[in-house]
Amino acid sequence: RKEVEQDPGPFNVPEGATVAFNCTYSNSASQSFFWYRQDCRKEPKLLMSVYSSGNEDGRFTAQLNRASQYISLLIRDSKLSDSATYLCVVNGRDDKIIFGKGTRLHILP
Amino acid sequence: GAGVSQSPRYKVAKRGQDVALRCDPISGHVSLFWYQQALGQGPEFLTYFQNEAQLDKSGLPSDRFFAERPEGSVSTLKIQRTQQEDSAVYLCASSLALGDQPQHFGDGTRLSIL
Numbered sequence: 137r138k139e140v141e142q143d144p145g146p147f148n149v150p151e152g153a154t155v156a157f158n159c160t161y162s163n164s165a166s167q168s169f170f171w172y173r174q175d176c177r178k179e180p181k182l183l184m185s186v187y188s189s190g191n192e193d194g195r196f197t198a199q200l201n202r203a204s205q206y207i208s209l210l211i212r213d214s215k216l217s218d219s220a221t222y223l224c225v226v227n228g229r230d231d232k233i234i235f236g237k238g239t240r241l242h243i244l245p
Numbered sequence: 246g247a248g249v250s251q252s253p254r255y256k257v258a259k260r261g262q263d264v265a266l267r268c269d270p271i272s273g274h275v276s277l278f279w280y281q282q283a284l285g286q287g288p289e290f291l292t293y294f295q296n297e298a299q300l301d302k303s304g305l306p307s308d309r310f311f312a313e314r315p316e317g318s319v320s321t322l323k324i325q326r327t328q329q330e331d332s333a334v335y336l337c338a339s340s341l342a343l344g345d346q347p348q349h350f351g352d353g354t355r356l357s358i359l
Contacts (some may be wrong), residue, residue: 144285179336179350180288223287232301233278233348235287 139163140226142236149214150244156210157239159224169200169207172223174238180223183209211241219243247271249351251337257357258327266322266354270339277320278348279312280336288336294320327358 142159149155161169169186184191186198186207197210207226211218224236250269258264270277276295280288281304290304296317305312309327314320324331334355338348 142287179352181350182348232290232293232303234290235280237285237287 139234140224140236142222142224142239144237144239146240146242148242148244151214151216153214154210154212155214155241156208157222157241158206158208159226159236159239160204160206161224161226161234162205163226164202164205166226168227168233169198170225171196171198171207171209172225172235174221174223176220180235183222214243216243216245249337249339249349251335251351251354253354254352255355255357257359259359260327260329262327263323263325264327264356266324266335266337266356268320268322268337268339268351270318270320270337271349272318273341274339274349275317275342276340276348277314278338278340279320279322280338281306282334282336282353284333291322291335324356327356329358332356332358 139162171183172180173183174180184193184198186200188200190199195212199208219242221238221240223238226234252267278293279291281291282288292302292305292312294314297314309325311323334353336350336353338350340348
């Protein structure tokens, strides 16, 4: 099993809709979880950290489920500018930061 | 500049040539990471440094890959006898300390091996 797994998508979602995607991780000892966003031909940028109690930043909500070893990202009222690849990031074995392969999201006008 | 700077932005080399990629991290950032990102994939960890010490190089795909950070600031990733499968974007990131987020990424070097 890969250390961090994501559905590659693409998710094609109409503007204004709500979309959610998950990321599973294999290392039960992982302590740090993040969502990064990467636009085409650009570098990854931190979108938000994921806290045990779940956290919200505007239209974005991140949640952690330790029992099932997954994190989720929910985007409400999606905008065209949300189109990007969303990378799940987890600290793996030996505290190494592991990136998922990313989930591609296309917001349709 | 205030961000992570990588050079060159683009590098084309013939198979078998050696290449050197440079990363200039944010001033004061202790941790420096190198990633390899193939088309359509997420960044794959290559190696990281804490100051000048290379603490983990387990992600380097072969002994043709070598990284250094001799003075704890600028880092160089060297690839010897390049192969076509080395074609990728090489991303450098730095952070204040290990485990700190965000990791600040440079724009990357897009390497194409012909």
